[in-house]
Amino acid sequence: MPPKRKAAEDDGYESPEEEALSDQETLDNLKQSFDITALSKRARATHQTDAASFLFKKRDLWDASLKPDHPTRPLWVDDDCGIILESFNPLFDEAQDFLINIAEPQSRVSKMHEYKLTAHSLFAAVSVGHSTEEIIQRLDKYSKAALPRTVLDFIGNSTGSFGKARIVLKKTLSYIESDEPAILQKLLKDHIIASCRADTTDGLIKEAAPKIGVMAIPGTKMAAGANQLAQPSTEPQKAAEEPANPNEMIAALRDDDDEEEVAQVHSFQINSEDREKVIKRCQEILLPLTEEYDFNNDEVNAKLDIDLKPHAQIRYYQEKALSKMFSNSRARSGIIVLPCGAGKTLVGITAACGVKKSAIVLCTSAMSVVQWRAEFIKWSNINPDDIAVFTSEHKQPFKRNAGIVISTYTMITSKRNRSYDSEKFMQFIQSREWGLLIADEVHVVPAAIFKKVTFNIATHSKLGLTATLLREDDKIDDLNFLIGPKLYEANWQELSEQGHIAKVQCAEVWCQMTPEFYTEWLKPSSVQKRALLSVMNPRKFQACQFLIKYHENRGDKIIVFSDNVYALEFYARKLRCAFIYGETPQNERMRILENFQHNPDINTIFLSKIGDTSLDLPEATCLIQISSHYGSRRQEAQRLGRILRAKRRNDEGFNAFFYSLVSKDTDEMYYSSKRQAFLVDQGYAFKVITRLEGLEHQNLGLSTPQERREVLMEVLLAKEGDLAEEKIAGDMFGSKFASTGGKMKKKAGARRTAGTLSELSGGQDMAYIEYNKSRNKELKTKGVKNSFLRKIQSGYNNQKKAAKGD
Numbered sequence: 001m002p003p004k005r006k007a008a009e010d011d012g013y014e015s016p017e018e019e020a021l022s023d024q025e026t027l028d029n030l031k032q033s034f035d036i037t038a039l040s041k042r043a044r045a046t047h048q049t050d051a052a053s054f055l056f057k058k059r060d061l062w063d064a065s066l067k068p069d070h071p072t073r074p075l076w077v078d079d080d081c082g083i084i085l086e087s088f089n090p091l092f093d094e095a096q097d098f099l100i101n102i103a104e105p106q107s108r109v110s111k112m113h114e115y116k117l118t119a120h121s122l123f124a125a126v127s128v129g130h131s132t133e134e135i136i137q138r139l140d141k142y143s144k145a146a147l148p149r150t151v152l153d154f155i156g157n158s159t160g161s162f163g164k165a166r167i168v169l170k171k172t173l174s175y176i177e178s179d180e181p182a183i184l185q186k187l188l189k190d191h192i193i194a195s196c197r198a199d200t201t202d203g204l205i206k207e208a209a210p211k212i213g214v215m216a217i218p219g220t221k222m223a224a225g226a227n228q229l230a231q232p233s234t235e236p237q238k239a240a241e242e243p244a245n246p247n248e249m250i251a252a253l254r255d256d257d258d259e260e261e262v263a264q265v266h267s268f269q270i271n272s273e274d275r276e277k278v279i280k281r282c283q284e285i286l287l288p289l290t291e292e293y294d295f296n297n298d299e300v301n302a303k304l305d306i307d308l309k310p311h312a313q314i315r316y317y318q319e320k321a322l323s324k325m326f327s328n329s330r331a332r333s334g335i336i337v338l339p340c341g342a343g344k345t346l347v348g349i350t351a352a353c354g355v356k357k358s359a360i361v362l363c364t365s366a367m368s369v370v371q372w373r374a375e376f377i378k379w380s381n382i383n384p385d386d387i388a389v390f391t392s393e394h395k396q397p398f399k400r401n402a403g404i405v406i407s408t409y410t411m412i413t414s415k416r417n418r419s420y421d422s423e424k425f426m427q428f429i430q431s432r433e434w435g436l437l438i439a440d441e442v443h444v445v446p447a448a449i450f451k452k453v454t455f456n457i458a459t460h461s462k463l464g465l466t467a468t469l470l471r472e473d474d475k476i477d478d479l480n481f482l483i484g485p486k487l488y489e490a491n492w493q494e495l496s497e498q499g500h501i502a503k504v505q506c507a508e509v510w511c512q513m514t515p516e517f518y519t520e521w522l523k524p525s526s527v528q529k530r531a532l533l534s535v536m537n538p539r540k541f542q543a544c545q546f547l548i549k550y551h552e553n554r555g556d557k558i559i560v561f562s563d564n565v566y567a568l569e570f571y572a573r574k575l576r577c578a579f580i581y582g583e584t585p586q587n588e589r590m591r592i593l594e595n596f597q598h599n600p601d602i603n604t605i606f607l608s609k610i611g612d613t614s615l616d617l618p619e620a621t622c623l624i625q626i627s628s629h630y631g632s633r634r635q636e637a638q639r640l641g642r643i644l645r646a647k648r649r650n651d652e653g654f655n656a657f658f659y660s661l662v663s664k665d666t667d668e669m670y671y672s673s674k675r676q677a678f679l680v681d682q683g684y685a686f687k688v689i690t691r692l693e694g695l696e697h698q699n700l701g702l703s704t705p706q707e708r709r710e711v712l713m714e715v716l717l718a719k720e721g722d723l724a725e726e727k728i729a730g731d732m733f734g735s736k737f738a739s740t741g742g743k744m745k746k747k748a749g750a751r752r753t754a755g756t757l758s759e760l761s762g763g764q765d766m767a768y769i770e771y772n773k774s775r776n777k778e779l780k781t782k783g784v785k786n787s788f789l790r791k792i793q794s795g796y797n798n799q800k801k802a803a804k805g806d
């Protein structure tokens, strides 16, 4: 055996010699690597000060540059712009608040969070007011080691060119605006941009810059605007939880007014029809424009009479997200990422109340359109007649000068077979300017579709809403250009700890295939046939029936999801439950959903993938997935979202349950771990249940060989149509994903631990997280009614005062 290297040279990575270790040694080493005491011993032997640093590749570099007080600092930055943040560090909260502004969260498991600095994240950082110096200075403050040269260069190069110029509409005319005239001169040297110039001014247009709104005021308790970030609070979490007194904030603004000099802003006008061309060109020459709407000064478009109702109190994270959009009394286009059920709809409605101009909301399905309309009426004082719904069933525009249109991407973009009424409605949309476009579930919208949307809708600002900025086809970056940068992304675990979304126990239940089904599965056949055999596995059926009984007895309301409609119908009929899929008429859907919500005898419903998104069923507390779409992380997260909004989430010890039933030794196992990757990155752990205790003593369906053979025969005789993916009218994106065949970006696999059902449901040593009820109450009672909107307005009033020279 070759001599082993000395411990002092051991860098934690295998050398060829080490690969030759005997099996026993490898096993011992493996055991050791999971033993924290052994890790510490090993670290001491190699003269290291902590247990983990030797695990990182760049140890030598970090050894040389580690700061003397590094244990008190919360993060590591590697030279590929990766950042690892310790969530147990006392500076965690403020470091996290900062990182969320400048970097992309990659993974946020319980002890370590991973971020990455990207050109887009730095662009977003600059667009919400961070300077290059501030980013470097704060990153250095939190870093355990000196920042690598490559990182400094990357930040310098990216921020040096990003966000320096913006495209704004003033009185419906388009301007390129900047605080630095040199930037505009540089742009005008480009012949394409120069050819799009519309004004004949000699030089540049110069005017007083608008006052920065309340989000940028030092000492503001709530907002996470630029200045607040520049001067971090020592109690960031507290700051987030306690809504500020609006009067104090307005006073702070006034004090501020007296001291500051009036800054200048420079601009030149471009032809409105050349907007896209200029935006594209600026991206090509690495001077991308931010897009902002000066809605307060838009006197051309009619004002929309809309405000939040007094009972609407936006939560701190919703306000944080919105403050990124409205931080200088203008509406900045971009994307807000909040977990499913965290209230993206109210964020969109609040944005519409802030802009107070006609707005258009685009959703992925007609069902979401209905829900958006209901939410507008619930949360805002808008006159219902000012909301026009544009779907295949409704095509009546609003009558007054300003209003809201709610529609689907399909209605706006598909030209084929448009009826006369649809054509008329489209003309209505195309003939006017919109203050705000809200793009719901924006991650599913293909770039080509979104281009059609922007072509059809002349809008001053765009707000994209999503829970998972994830696409299996890796085209997510397109959104940065089509809508704008990501403005905010919330932390799922934090919101669930605070009771805004439910705490969920996730489990993967392995179901052995019955011999006769597995024999068929092993035979050469189509992917779809094998998939159907896996879903229709009688043991999976029994597991599903058992879990339904178990959870109904606990008082849960259960949604069973199946992508495969054949299986959906079979399971639902056999278990005498209602089911909804694409072809279920709207009124029947509503009847089933209403019964599920209010009828104590209807506790389980079956849904096809039409229920994946936007379905607001706060009664649901348990979710069972029997068939799903390949390895789609997006679908897994969205399905989980159906129970994150559980009404009972603040009951003491309450947990929602998410089960994925997987037929053992089939493709389902592979896809299941892929699907879980995103949720694992959000800090969820999946337990694997290999045996459902008590299942054998239950009187379950498909228990006789005769019954099982019959089902097998049915499956084998299933027609092509029964195997095919469900096509949903209005869901133009589902088929797109089918074409990816479940292929996806390489991502970390799921973290799985062994477990039993009783452990999950609290029978054994499950550690329930007790929701802090009083804190949630406190959040509610201390919320300042419509304070956010008042702040937008107060920022504007101060701006007007400044302009008048008050």
Ligand SMILES: Nc1ncnc2c1ncn2[C@@H]1O[C@H](COP(=O)(O)OP(=O)(O)OP(=O)(O)O)[C@@H](O)[C@H]1O
Binding pocket: 313, 314, 315, 318, 338, 339, 340, 341, 342, 343, 344, 345, 346, 466, 467, 613, 614, 615, 616, 618, 641, 642, 645
């Ligand atoms: N500030 C708030 N105060 C009270 N209830 C709220 C607030 N924000 C959201 N909710 C409620 O939370 C639930 C979930 O909100 P919503 O449907 O907007 O979630 P979502 O983020 O759009 O989810 P999904 O991505 O799954 O569509 C709704 O019942 C909504 O009324």
